[in-house]
Amino acid sequence: MADISHSLMIRFGTSRQPTAAETNQWIQLTEALIRQGVSSKEAGQRAAAQVLPGTGTRVFASQADTIEMLLSKAKEK
Amino acid sequence: MNSVGQIAQSSPWWITVALPIVTFVLGFFASRFTLSKKERKDFEQANYANTVKLVEQDEAAYKDYTSALLVYCEATDVTFDMFTSIATKGDVYFYQARLTCDAIMSGKVDIQMRDNSLLPRIGDIAHKTLLQHYEALQAIAAKKGYPYNGELRRQDYVSIFAVAERFGLTAT
Numbered sequence: 001m002a003d004i005s006h007s008l009m010i011r012f013g014t015s016r017q018p019t020a021a022e023t024n025q026w027i028q029l030t031e032a033l034i035r036q037g038v039s040s041k042e043a044g045q046r047a048a049a050q051v052l053p054g055t056g057t058r059v060f061a062s063q064a065d066t067i068e069m070l071l072s073k074a075k076e077k
Numbered sequence: 078m079n080s081v082g083q084i085a086q087s088s089p090w091w092i093t094v095a096l097p098i099v100t101f102v103l104g105f106f107a108s109r110f111t112l113s114k115k116e117r118k119d120f121e122q123a124n125y126a127n128t129v130k131l132v133e134q135d136e137a138a139y140k141d142y143t144s145a146l147l148v149y150c151e152a153t154d155v156t157f158d159m160f161t162s163i164a165t166k167g168d169v170y171f172y173q174a175r176l177t178c179d180a181i182m183s184g185k186v187d188i189q190m191r192d193n194s195l196l197p198r199i200g201d202i203a204h205k206t207l208l209q210h211y212e213a214l215q216a217i218a219a220k221k222g223y224p225y226n227g228e229l230r231r232q233d234y235v236s237i238f239a240v241a242e243r244f245g246l247t248a249t
Contacts, residue, residue, distance in 0.1 A: 062201060068209055075217060
């Protein structure tokens with residue numbers, strides 16, 4: 001399976017890139033939560049808060065986020 | 078060598094003729110269809126340089142597009158020229174994304190950078206930005222009475238959607 005540590009850092013704004021062990025923990029915890037009936041997005045978020053270092057401490061504004069914000073501002077003019 | 082001499086002595090004459098020919102042919106085809114270590118390193122280096130260039134061009138196009146949007150948003154009185162600028166700079170941004178996707182499809186990119194930087198952006202463009210761009214322009218044109226008949230046509234962006242599909246990209 002491709003290494004998703006980098007993607008997890010971007011998606012959950014962690015303070016540093018998770019180690020392989022932390023990434024595996026996140027995967028297992030997310031799958032467990034999904035089996036309990038939590039939605040996949042919510043499960044990922046909860047697992048990240050529990051397992052990944054410094055979740056939500058950084059914000060990586062993607063290109064798409066910035067463009068989306070500017071487009072909606074332009075529409076209001 | 079000894080073993081060859083032994084083979085030569087104990088086998089029919091045609092084996093001593095066929096053996097060197099067969100091994101030559103097998104070796105020839107093996108070298109045609111595999112890469113030496115140096116060839117592989119050169120290939121990876123070319124892909125890396127290629128990808129860096131694509132990322133630079135993508136960032137430049139992104140900067141231009143967002144600048145055009147900012148000019149429009151911050152102007153006290155907007156003009157038709159500002160609107161056109163958004164449309165054309167957006168086109169350049171998407172064109173650049175198409176080039177990147179073509180390179181991805183022909184395997185000419187560094188795999189790590191592709192997965193970390195390129196694919197997330199392509200996914201966003203395919204699922205969000207393209208649609209938002211055209212919707213916004215149509216809404217603005219209607220509001221301000223500008224002539225504009227642009228619309229999202231999938232056939233204009235085939236390679237972008239092809240990459241999104243091939244790599245199972247979803248909106249983030």
